[in-house]
Amino acid sequence: MPTYTIETTYRVPVYRQRTYDAATPAEACRQAIEDDDWSNDKLDDECAGETYVTGIWLGADAAYSGAAVAVPSHFDATIQRKAAHFEVLFGLLKIVVADQAAQRRTDAYWLARANAAVAKAEAIIEGARDPDEPVAPPRPVHILAQLQEDRVRDQITAITETDPEFASLTPNAVSDDDVHxxxxxxxxxxxxxxxxxxAEFRAALAALRAAKQAKGG
Structure with a gap:
């Protein structure tokens, strides 16, 4: 049975109570935030945060020296999981809202991403592990050009016939390994x-023109 070294962490709030003269509550808060003097700080042991895993290593007493192992997502700090996922949700929400504003259907790819993000958010709230990422079909990739060795060989022949720099060479002097x-x-x-x-810009314009024509524009 394997042996693991686990590093767990919990955070205890540190607070202070100090008086500030200010015209408004907001100004007083700003003074408190910018105050670097923590000489009268106190620990709030009654409000200690959750215990979470911050490191796993294979072997006994192997912290920061043994082979690191990925921490399962549901053992990370909940607040950190929420913060990391917020940007993903925000980005997907902007895409969906933009599609609604433009009165167009949201691409199936983004809907699948959104559904996966919702499932992950639910897992975070429940303290469960992240769901498995859906296997989405890759988007098509189009090859614009190929570098063909036989055509390079043709260019070598043309160059040796016209360029004085290589007049002393014949095409046969260049091996297939050299070309490769x-x-x-x-x-x-x-x-x-x-x-x-x-090419991507021209394709985007062509797609827009096709969509416009389909709408009778």
Whole structure:
């Protein structure tokens, strides 16, 4: 049976009580927040927070030295789980609201994401583990170009016939391994972000025009 080292944590509120002169309650609160003097602080042991897991390591007495193990989601701090999930819910809500405002149907992909987010939120409230992520079909990917080694070979022939720099070489002097290595290097280092971005923009415009035409616009 495996042995694990578990680090658990709980937080105890630290508070102070101090008097401030201010024109409004908001100004007094601002002074209190900006006050760095905690010389009269007190611990509120009666309001200690929940105990949660902050680390797992394989082996005995292996904290921060053994192999780390992922903490199951339902053993994390509830407040932290809520905070981390808020941004996800907010982002999905903006998408759905924007679709409603535009009177268009929300894409099935985003609806699936929203349903999964709701299920996770319910799990957080219940103190249960996160639901398994739904396996959504990948969105289609379209290949814009291919770097073909036989066409590179054709270019080598044309270059050796016209470029004086390589006049001393024949196409046969370049091995297939040379061509393959060169193609791998170019594919790994070339930056086509502008070309891809332009293609994506043109596709977006084409889709918008098609949708507009379908509505009789």
């Amino acid at each position: 290595a060169a193609c791998l290097s170019v594919a790994a280092n070339i930056d086509l972000s502008e070309e891809v971005g332009a």
